[in-house]
Amino acid sequence: MIPPDTRRGTIQSVERAARILRALGSGTARMGVTELAEDLGIAKGTIHGLVRTLEQQEFVEQDPGTGKYRLGPALLQLGNAFLDNHELRSRSLLWADSLASRVGEAVRVGVLNGSTMLIVHHVFRPDDSVQILEVGASIPWHACALGKATVAYEESPRRDALLAGPLPALTGRTITDPERLREELVAVTRDGFALEDQEAIVGEAEIAAPVFDHRGMPAGALGLVGPVERLALEGHPPAAFTAAVREIARGLSRDMGAGRLAARGG
Amino acid sequence: MIPPDTRRGTIQSVERAARILRALGSGTARMGVTELAEDLGIAKGTIHGLVRTLEQQEFVEQDPGTGKYRLGPALLQLGNAFLDNHELRSRSLLWADSLASRVGEAVRVGVLNGSTMLIVHHVFRPDDSVQILEVGASIPWHACALGKATVAYEESPRRDALLAGPLPALTGRTITDPERLREELVAVTRDGFALEDQEAIVGEAEIAAPVFDHRGMPAGALGLVGPVERLALEGHPPAAFTAAVREIARGLSRDMGAGRLAARGG
DNA sequence: TCCTCTGTTCGGCATCGCCGAACGCACGCA
């Protein structure tokens, strides 16, 4: 019998355990063994064994009352360990702080993960307003400046794949046409920064520039986020902001060991 | 052949995958297949299969240059999903904000995880100073007020086990004597709050109160952290602070569905 | 009180993944 996923060398039980974790993480509600078994198409007893093992490892917790399962605390610790080990993030801490205090806006750093940008660092706007931390959040690449800045410098096969992939609309202004998006990417390589104007959240804009690693490949991007009135009034970002973002991103790239190749971003 | 861990019903490959993730998360450096195989006492080929599966699931990433492995982005997403699903955390957001702005100090919320308190929420002190986010961090229970507040109300067997466990000293003031610690816990149940005076970090103190769930069991704790001069001058916390912490923790407990039983905390 | 739905256990078969040795490649020393 040939399993649905025919990739060679995949360890079945580990892959299934990962699918269980994903299922528990996607829905907001906790799930029971039966529900998981139905969703994943795996025998109930099998799910039980996997879930029990995950519970012993604290990847999953069981609600004492209902017997249903939810994600466990070990995942938070491992997620934090991922951040600690993350080179772009750790090197970006000082640069992001510096940029935030210089322009008085919030700063985000993200890496491409599948077809979304994963936020790995977030500095609040330096005022007392209530802001929610976005580290760990994922945003479709085509709906944020971080994504467009990164993908613009990605190698052709990957870029084309991303342009061909699904491009969901988050707001009425999200660019969902691959050709328009491709033109945007050309503009990014020309200008050295990417702009996003209410394409993810109405009223919010973002200015981002790519960050390169020691191989000259895009490692991610760094950008300013904030109200559209300040960042992209009538679609035009203030020159002081775009200059600051590009400058900090170049400094961070150098920090990552990027050589002259990275200069194409400027 | 009997494996070292003789627990019934544990799925070997999943448990090994978890150990690999822990190993990658504990050290700051990335690890290779050979190193993992030696550390975990598993054949190299076996490690490779596990790691490849984890890589497909984006639980680990391979460094293209060195071939070594590090933790992957899926863990950050799952860690965030854990926080989103976490009842104590989500219910504490508003209460913690309110407490922070009322007393002008940083607020932390933690849950007991093994023998450490895992920070699940952290509100910065409402000023412009640079502060690092501690969500995801783990602190030995006996070295923080959050831990003492929670353990004081834990059931005897668990409390005794924690008191019997290793009690490492983090500073010269960490309480490492089980008997003194037990007296501290009695004081907590008497006063309704726990105090920590430079037992984890020199110069820092914490005032915390327990939070109870709908079963009247401690779900975690909520507390103020800050410089010892403001929180515990000569070991005496300001009455306004202790009152505020207890009041907010009681409100949060009610929010969690705690009935009268939780009143023993006040 | 019954019925249905949970999560859980268990026996047995064959599948699946473990081990150990061999491979190819990159690096560093000579």
Added chain:
DNA sequence: TGCGTGCGTTCGGCGATGCCGAACAGAGGA
């Protein structure tokens, strides 16, 4: 430039391992 050593990776074959499906126990609800 050659060798030697270390890495990550592949592969074949045995057998332990973890799958499945059916039966179990207990909690709710009608």
